[in-house]
Amino acid sequence: MLPVKSSSFSEAVVYTKVINENSVLVVDSATAMHYLDIGTLNVKSVLKCNIVHFRYSSDVFGFSSNAKYFVVISSDCKESRLYDIKTKKIISKIDRHHGDVSSVALDPQDRYMFSGGDDGKIFVSDVESGQLAFTLTSHIDCVNDISFSDNAQLVATASYDKNIHISSLNTMKLIHKLRAHSAPVMKLKFLSKNRLFSIDKNNSAIIWDTNNGKIITRLDGIHDDITQVAVGDDKFLFLASILGYVLVYDLHSYKLISRRYIKLNNKITSINFDENNKHLIIGSDSGELILYEIYLGENKLTQFLREKNYVQIYAEIEKNPLLKYTETYLILDTLWKKTVQRAKELFGKSDKKRAVGIFGNFVTIPSKKQIMNNLIKEYEEFDKFVLLVKHGKITQAYTLAKKHPLYEETPVYKSLELNWKKSFMLAQKYILEPKAADKVNEILAPYRGISEKSKHIQALLTNAQIHRRFKIAIAQKDFKLVYELLKIHPFLKEYSEYDSLSKYADNLYINSQKFIEKNDTHSAVKLLRILLDFEDFKNEAKDIIIEIESRHKFFNAIRDNDITVAYNLLESYNDLQNTIEGENLQKLWDYDLYAVSEYVFRGDAIKIKKNLDKYMKINSKILPIANVFARCYIVQLEASIRERKEQLYIENGIKNYILYYGLEDKIFTFFEKFKRNHPKTKLNLESQTEGSINKWRPSMIVKSIIE
Template sequence: MSAVKSKKFPQTIIFYSKQVNSTVLVVDKMTSVRFLDQQSLETLNGFKVNINHQWYKNQVVDYSYNGAYMAVISEDAKQSRLYDTRTKKVIIKINRHHGEVTCVAIDPKASYFFSGGEDGRTFVSDIKSSRLLFTLPSHADTINDIQFSKTSYLVATASYDKRVQVFNYATMTPLANLKGHNAPVMKVEFLDSSMLCSIDKNSSVIIWDLSKQKVFKRLSGIHDEIVQVSSNEKFLFLATALGFVIVYDTKTFEQVSRKFIKVSSRITFIEYDSEQDLLIIANESGELLYFDIYKGIKEMQILLESKSYDKVYSLLENNPLLEYTDIYKSMDDIWEGVYEKASLLLQKSKKDESLEVFGSFINIPSKKTLINKLFKDYEEFDKFLLMVKNEKLALAYSLVNKHPAYKKSEVYKAIEKKWRKLFTRAQEMSVEHGSKDKIKELLSPYRGVSEKTKHIQDMLVKSDIYTRFKNSIIKKDFKIVFELVKVNPFLKEFPEYFSVISFGDNLYIKINKFIQSGDIHKAIKLMKILVDFPDFKDEVNMMLKDIELRDKFYKTLEKSNFANIYKLIDTSSTLSNTPDGIKYNKLWNDDLDLSKVYALNGDIIGIEGVLDKYKDIPSKKMSIASIYSLAYITQIENGIRKKKDKKTIEKAFKSYILYFGLDDYIISTFEQFYSKYENVSLDLESLKKGSKKNWQPSVKSIDILE
C-alpha cells in the first residue's frame, strides 16, 4: 500500500502529535520540534531543545494534548524534564532515579508528568504545582513503557521484570500486576478500559482481560521484532523493525494482514488518527507517511454499483481492511440474496438460469467453490423429489443428511410439516387402549428414518410423559416443561413445544418494551415467568439483579446515605454509568483533586474537611491513605528544607513508616535527608511497618514533625 501523503525530514522523527489548532507536531531524534500544517505538512514554526537521543526505542519525548507541555529525557539520561512550551523553561526536573531515566509520559489531561527509570521506579509529578505527587508501585527492573487509557484514569507500566502493572492515578490505587511474559516487556497499549495489549522482547503479544486480570489471548503469526504499537476500536497495528505493519482484528484477535504496509526502514513511531482513518508512520529514514487504512473504498462503491463483484474482491487482496466497511457488508447481503435465489431456481431444475444469477460472483475463487458445491448438491435433487413423491422417505431423508442444503426447500418443509402433524395425531391416539398397531400404521412412511424412529419409540412407551407435558404448559409451569423436554427430546417434535418457544420470544420482547417505557413492575412480573426458559435464564437473572440494584440505589439516594451510595456505585459499573453515578463519581474525583492541593501543602486540616465524609467507605480508604501519606511526606520534605533537627525528622520517618509502611516515595525522601544531614544512623528496614491497606483515618496527627 502506498502513502496518501508524506514528508521527508533531515533527522529521524521519534514523536508525532495532532494538536488542537489544526496543526501537527513532530519531534526528531535531535529534539527539534516542528509545527506543521495538518493538510500540506509545511513547517509553520518550531524550536530546538538540542538533546541528541541515540536511544529512542522507548518514549524519550512526550507532548501534552494542548501543546502546553513537553517532556524529555536529558542527553545523559540522568534527568527527566518538563518544559512549559510557552516560556521554553523547565518547570519540573526529576533526578531521583538510581541509574538512567528510560521513558517519560504526560497523562491525557495534561495534569501529571510521569518519569520511569532503570531502577524500576516511576515518579509522578503534579504539573500545576510542579511538585512530586506520588510514585507508582515499583518494578524489579527497568521501566520500558508508560501508557494511558483514553477512557479512564488508568496508567500501565511495562518492565524488564517481565511484568505489566496497572494503576488508577486518580484514586492512587493499584489495579493489577500482570504476569505472563517469558521475556522483558517492551511495549504496552490500552485497547479500552478493560483490555490491554503487551509486547515483550521476543515479540510475544498478550491480550489481557483487566476485569479478570488474566491472559485473554496470545497472538500468533508474528515473525519479526515488534517496535511500536497503535490501535483503534477495530484494529491493533503492530509495527516492526523491518518496516512492516501487522494488523489484528480487536474482536477476534485473529490476524487480518501480515504485511499490511511496508516502509523503507525501521518504524520509529505509529499513530492512528480516528477522525480521518489515517495511520501515521515515521521511520528511521526521516519519512513521515500517512496511510488511508480504507484505501480503495470509493472504487469499491463504484464497482459494487456496476455489479463488478469479482473486481471488488480483487481490491480486498490489496487492502483486506476493506472487508470491515459497510460497503463490503452490503455486498455480503447481495451475495446471500443471490445464493438463495439460485437455490430456488435449482429446486425447479433451472440450472442455466441459476448460473446466470450469480453473475460475476462466479469469477471469485472463494465464491466459485461455494457455487460448485451448491450445484453438486443439487445434482441429486430430482432424485430427492422422486423419493418424496413415491413416499420412500427413509431414502429421501438420507439424501437430506448428505445434502443439508435441501432443508431450505419447500418440499423438505412440507414433509416435515406432515411429520409433525402425524406425530401429534399419533400421540393423541397413544392414550387409547390397543392403539399401538394403528400408530405404527399411521407413521409407517417414516419407518427407517433414523432421526424419527427414536421419537416414535419414545412416544409409544412414554405416552404419559406427553400428557404431563401438555398439562404443564396449560398450568404455565415452564420449569417442569423444560425439565421434561431435556429428558425426553421427542417432545420437541410437537407443535406445543414450538408454541412455548414462541411464547418465550414474545415475553422477551414485551419485557424490553416495558423496561423502555419505565413500567418496571410489569416487566418484573413477566421476568418471573421467562426465568424458567433455559435460553433466557441467565439474561433474565442479570436483568432482575440490575433492577433490584437500581431500586436499592434510588432508595439510598432518597435517604441521602452518602456511604451506602458509594458502596453501591463501587459494586456496579451499571450504576457508575447512570447520571447519579456519574455525578457522585465526579464529586469524589473533584474532592480527591482538591485534597491533593492540600496534601501538597502538608495541610492535614484541609484534607480532613474534604475527605472526612468518605472515611467509612471501604473502596476509598486506599486513596485517602495515599493523600494523607503525600501530606506527611510534604511535611517531612519541608522539615528537611528548613533544616529542622535530625531527631525530629527521624521521628517523622518512624511515624510515617508505622502508618503506611516502606514505599518508594518515603525511600526517595529519606535519600534526600541522608544526603543533607550528617551521621544519619536510622535504618528504615528495621522499623516497625504499617501499610496503607490497614491504615485507619483515625490514626493520624496534624503535623508529623511534632
C-alpha cells in the same frame, strides 16, 4: 498500499500526535518537536530540546492533551522530566529509579506524569505541582510500557517480569495482575468495550477483558517483533513491526485482515491514527513520516457499483482489504448474499436455468464463480430427491438430504420435516393413552430406518412417564424442574412443548428489552426474574437485573445527595461512569482532589481534612485520600529539616509515618535526605513497627506527623 502524503526528518521519528483538525506533532529522536500542517505536512514551528535518544522501542516521550506539557526521558536515561511547553522550564523530574528510566507517559486528563524504570518501579508526579503523588504496585523487572483507558480511570503497565498490572487511577490500587504471557510483555493498548491488547517478546498477543482480568482471545499470525500499536476507527488494530510491516486485525472478529497491509524499508518507530481524516500516520527510524488513507479507493468503489462493474470492485479490495468495511462494499455484499439466497430458492424449485442466470455480473469474478459452480453441483441430484419424497421413499430421501445439506433449506425438505413433526406429535398424544402402542408404531413406522429419527422414536417409546412429568412441569411453570429434566433427558427437546417453551422465553426477553427501551424497568425486571430459571437466558438476565438495580440505586443516591452510595456504585459498575451523572461525579472528585493540592504542599492536614471530609466514608476514595495525607506528612517532615528541628523530633515523625503507611518509597527517599543532615542518626527503618497504606483509615488523621 500507497501513501497519500509524506515528509522526512533528519532523525528517527519517535512520537506523533494529532493536535487538532489542522495540526500534527512530530517528535524526533533528538526531541525536536515539529508542528506540521496536517493537510500539507509543511512545518509550522519547531521546538528543540536537544535530548537525544538512542533507544526508543519503549515510549521516551509523552505529550499532554491540552498541549501545555510534555514528559521526556533524559539522554542518559537517569531522569524523567516534565516540561512546561510555553516557558520551556522543567516542572518536575524523577530521578529515584535504581537504574535507567524505561518509559514515561502522561494520563489523558493531564493530571499525572508516570515514570517506569528498569527497577520495575512506577513513580507518579502531580503535573500542576510537580511533586511526587504516589507510586503504583511495582513489577520485579523493567517496565516496558504504560497505557491508559480513554476515560483515564485505569492505567496498565507491562513488564519484563511477564506480568501486566491494571490499576485504578481513582484509588491508586492494583485491580488485576494479568499472568498469561510466557515471555516479557513489551506493548499494551487499551481498546474500547473494556478490553486491553498486550504482546510479548515472543510475538504472542492477547486481548483481555479489563472487567474481570480474563483472556478474551489470542491473536494469530504475528511473526515479527512488534514495535508500535495503534487503533483505527474503533474497528482495526494496527501492529507495526521491526521489519517495516504493518499488520491489521479486525477488532470485532479478531481475525487477521492483512499481514502486509503496509511495507516500509525501515523499522517503524511510531504509528498513530487521525480519526478526522482516517489517515494512518507512520514514522520510521530513517526519519520518514508517511500518511496512508485506510479507505483509499472508496470513491472508485462507489463508481464501479453504479456501473455494476463488480470485477473492478473486488480488484480494488485486493489492493486495500479495508475497503471491505466501507458502506459501498457492504451494499455489494448484501446484494451478493441476496443473489445466492435467491439462487438457492430457484434451485429448490428445480428452476436451474433462472438460478444460474441470476448470478449475472458476479459470474466473471473467480471466487464467486466457484461458489456458483459448487451450488450447481450440489443441486445435481435435487430432482431425484423430489421424486423420492413424492413417492413416499422417506428413508432414501433423508439419506440424500444428509449427503446434500443445502436441500434442508428447500420447501420440499421443510414439508418433509413438517410431516415428521406432525407424526411425532400425534405419536406423543397416543403414547400417553393406555393400550395405544400399536397405533404409535403404525404412525412412526416410516421413520424407523432414519438414524436421527430412530433415537427420538426409541426415547418416546421408553420414556412416556418422563414426557408426562415434562408436560406437567411446563404447565405449572416450574421451569427449574423443566431444565433439570432437559439436562437428564435431551430427547425432550424434540417435543412440541419444548418449542413452545423456547418461544415463550424468547418473547419474555424481547418484551423485557422493549420495557427497558421505554424506561419501564419495573416491568422489565418482572420478566427477567422469570428468565432466571431458563438456562439459555439466566446469566444475561441476572446481569441486566443487577445493572438495572445498580442504576436505580445510583440515581436515587444522586437524587438524595447520598454521594457515599453514588461513588461506591460508580466504582463497582463501569457503565455508570459513562452516564452524565457519573461523569459529573468524577469531575467533582477530580476537582476536589486537585483543590487540596495547595494544602498538601503546605503540609496543612486540617485544611485537607475539611475539604475532603465528605469523601471519608466512601470506600473507593480511602486509598487516594491516604495518599494525599502521606504526601502532606512528607511535606511536614521535609519542612522540619528546613526549619532545623531537633533530630529526635524528626525521628519521631519518621516512626509515626512508618506506623501509618509502612516502608514505602517516599519515606526511603526522605530518610536519605535526613541522613545527609543527621549522619549520626541510629534510626533503623526496618526495625520500626510497620503499618500499611492499604489499612489506613480517616481516624488516623493527625494535624502533624511529628508531634
